[in-house]
Amino acid sequence: MTSDTPGTTRPGGRTARNTAAVLEATLDELGEHGYAGLTVERVSARSGVHKATVYRRWGGVEGLLSAALEWSTTHPWEPERTGALHTDLLALNTTVLHGFTEAPEGSVSAASVAAAFSSPRVAEALRAFMTDRHARAAVLVTEAVARGEVPDGTDPVEVVRSAVAPVYYRLFVSREPVTREDLDLAARVAADAAAGGSFVPRS
Template identity: 45%
Template sequence: MTGQRTAPETDLPTPPLAPGTRRPGGRTARTRAAVRDAVLNGLVEHGYPALTVEYVAEHSGIHKTTLYRRWGNLEGLLVDALDLAGEDTWTPPDTGSLEGDLRALAHTTASSFEDPAAAAAPTAFIAAAFQSERAAEALNAFYAKRFDRCEAIVARAVSRNELDRHTDAGALIRAVVSPLFLRLFITREPVDGTLADQSADAALAAARAGVFNTPTESA
């Protein structure tokens, strides 16, 4: 799931959408994007506890009354900002092999957090999820969409006879990125290309051993 402050780009059902989360184009889309940017900047600058509707109004150019009417409250703004980020066109890597795809995915995840400026917004969103139930639901929905898109990696591998057709795609993809997120957000350790390859290779070995196969009914 650049120099812009955007929601997580790494490698995700959507929770019930709050008012203001419609997807028309034109002026409404521009308004929504301006509000999204203000929310992200506010999270980066002040964190979720200090973010206010007044801040979003000032930095988006949208009157506070309009924000309350369309988004309801600060959590509604936060949910919509992450929901909008999930409407991007990101697709998982396609290198021609399962090993290459998993390694590329791991490298993409790791590199997304190398630049402190680029990582500030997604990191702030993850922190907000620990303080707001609706933010946690929105973050879960964002990554659920990302993992759904990554199912294509496993489908291609099955078609190439690289994996058993009973492989749980979601479990495999989560196994690739989980060690990276552990270091990034729990133990606060650095991640690099070597760790990315290690995470991908460990998940690949487990998949080939059938660790992620879903149970099959007996005949």
């Protein structure tokens, strides 16, 4: 995301409060009505910010949702630690599942993914959001390297991707129920592969 994208500046004072109100309202409206039902008018009414201001700063629903996803990366989040890579990845997979299935966050997360199929601009913002989350979760792998569980040179982000990918597949492609056994298997396969050096880039 470039710094001149509408709605991505971080001004202070009243403007900052209005920005937060609009972007939070955008996510709330997305969760309640989906991308097809997301409108500037609804966001304006919910946030209390005049729709002319919303149009001027964000240009429409694509700009609003893109800015809201980018804004979400500024919120604090760290993965749960358990002391072992397998169970760390299991906890991460559990967090992913809950993030897409528990209200109210689940409806917002699922609608964001659906919106990315309709809007290249939203897709770009979603990729940036996921890149941020993967980078934060990668600490689980770097700590496993420090403990000697996995070899030096292991690509932390690729381990995370491998662990969470089956969860996303079941949620959004095959549309299957996701059980704890599924979460555990995906975590264990990724952890075992990492321990075996599968994620050390070949020279």
